[in-house]
Amino acid sequence: MAKKNSDNVQSKVDNDHSESSNQFTDESDYSLLNQLDSMVSEGRNPDTMDIDLMDSKQILTQINNEDRKVPLAIEKCIEPISEAVEAVVEAFKVGGRLVYIGAGTSGRLGILDAVECPPTFSIPSEQVVGLIAGGNKAILKAVEGAEDDPQMGIDDLKHIQFCDKDVLVGIAASGRTPYVIGSLDYAKSIGAKTVSLSCNPGSEIDKHADIAICPVVGPEVLTGSTRMKSGTAQKLVLNMITTASMIRSGKSYENLMVDVSASNKKLHMRAIRIVMQATQVDAYTAEQALKKTNFMVKLSILHILTGVEPHLGRKILQQNDGFLRRSVAALNT
Structure with missing residues (x-):
């Protein structure tokens, strides 16, 4: 009886292996394998x-040495990042997201x-929106296969009523994620401005966007672990886009x-x-001024610097599009 059960188990293993092998012989699998072979971010780091x-200290030193390359890679992308910021600023002016x-x-x-x-x-929380393949549950746990469905990207954009006033930034370190490509194509089809952010030069998503941002940070410390240098580069670029767009929209006074x-x-x-x-x-x-203006910092500063009452x-x-420096100048002239 034990021998029969053992044979059944082995038979199942052989069948599973056979099915797995047959699945891998699909041409799309080989195509993806070839794509990965050609990606800078998927290469092996010779260092x-x-x-x-x-030992631990040597590993950390090596990681730190690699991380130093990230801002230098981003420096080469200032022009397209600037174009993306301008597009976002224009979108905000007309109520876009x-x-x-x-x-x-x-x-x-x-x-x-x-x-x-x-x-x-x-x-408003609706002004800058983040979408992830697989929905909110994918924030904490990976949703298998979600990134391979381009229609899912389209559906997610439709769900938030994405329109031609909005700007879409498609993010994919590999530059080939179908979910992102589908969303970029849909956004372009309705006349919205599109931006791609990848870490592989000449990647597929670059071809589907109006503006391509590609900081080439090179192979990761651990091969293919793009949450490291690639992820760091992406975070820095996203911070740059929103921060610069907000400054250009009157959200700062000096560097405050x-x-x-x-x-x-x-x-x-x-x-x-x-x-x-x-x-x-x-x-x-400062606190008294804030209380007088319902804790509106910008209005409190204007009140103190010019003496203007909050209602005025x-x-x-509003007349100066929210720019505090312009408002101060207007009242002091």
């Missing part, structure tokens, strides 16, 4: 071939950047975040400190 023999879309690490990074914008710049939302105790104190830094007043004066200050800010 880390012996990383498994290193910035939408990030990606799978896995790329999708999570887009969501991270999106969710940090409302408390930092006091914008004057549209910060004081939604917790730390941000409450930060608001007081920002007013103090912008106006050179003491903490008490709001109108002046």
